[in-house]
Amino acid sequence: MRYEEFLEFVKTRRTIRAIKPDPIPDEQVEKLLEVARWAPSGFNMQPVELLVVKDLELRAGIKAIVDDYKNGDFFALEATREEWQGSPWSIATHGRWDCPLAPVMIAVLGDTRRRAGLPMAARYATQKGDSIFESSLASAFMYLWLAAHSLGLAAVPVSGVKYPTVQGLVKALLNLPDFIYVYDLLLVGQSAMEGGPSGKLTRRLDEMVHHDRAANDEFLSEAELRRQIVKLRAGNVARHVEADRAEP
Numbered sequence: 001m002r003y004e005e006f007l008e009f010v011k012t013r014r015t016i017r018a019i020k021p022d023p024i025p026d027e028q029v030e031k032l033l034e035v036a037r038w039a040p041s042g043f044n045m046q047p048v049e050l051l052v053v054k055d056l057e058l059r060a061g062i063k064a065i066v067d068d069y070k071n072g073d074f075f076a077l078e079a080t081r082e083e084w085q086g087s088p089w090s091i092a093t094h095g096r097w098d099c100p101l102a103p104v105m106i107a108v109l110g111d112t113r114r115r116a117g118l119p120m121a122a123r124y125a126t127q128k129g130d131s132i133f134e135s136s137l138a139s140a141f142m143y144l145w146l147a148a149h150s151l152g153l154a155a156v157p158v159s160g161v162k163y164p165t166v167q168g169l170v171k172a173l174l175n176l177p178d179f180i181y182v183y184d185l186l187l188v189g190q191s192a193m194e195g196g197p198s199g200k201l202t203r204r205l206d207e208m209v210h211h212d213r214a215a216n217d218e219f220l221s222e223a224e225l226r227r228q229i230v231k232l233r234a235g236n237v238a239r240h241v242e243a244d245r246a247e248p
Helices: 003-011 026-037 056-078 112-117 126-150 164-173 222-246
Strands: 048-053 104-111 154-157 180-189
Touching (some): 048 126, 056 164, 104 126, 112 126, 126 180
Antiparallel strands (some): 104 180, 154 180
């Protein structure tokens, strides 16, 4: 693949929440998993485990756990937002944030026992060991997501699974042992969006890239940063609402 092709490929990847319930071929799922298998991992400890959930009852159970959290604790905490961020998000202002019942849910798991493969300095430095472990799982997750895009499939992460309550309930539902960490869930299926999702707001390259020793005024001021955060978050909500309207 040439650079220009790869750049266009990553530029067209989108988070698509509107997913059809129709099943997707097992061959496509296998292709996703095969790509994730080749993701890099720190010191080649390969901590990734992949759990494919197709059973309707289990998928509905995961959805219920996530929905209860997102429309409960999530919005409750939003009420504590700082004033500069604008009005808090709530069900009244933004509607329910429900997890799509996608035909395939792929859980990217990490076997914490594999941290034993780290060099001793990293193994006994909690922050360093956690960083290497999380980076390894993140690589596999992004490979999986890009593979879904390459097959023309819609995909959306359910990162809320990292919250302790959601993590615990999902692990209990899926009978996962204590040493397994649920890094994230990727919901995969056919897109229910007509004409494709709207483009995301992206920071300019010249604003993000720095060279050598940073100048004193090289980064955004606090006021500029806050204005940009408000703009980016507003764009994210708009895309979320658009996806909700498109869901079957």
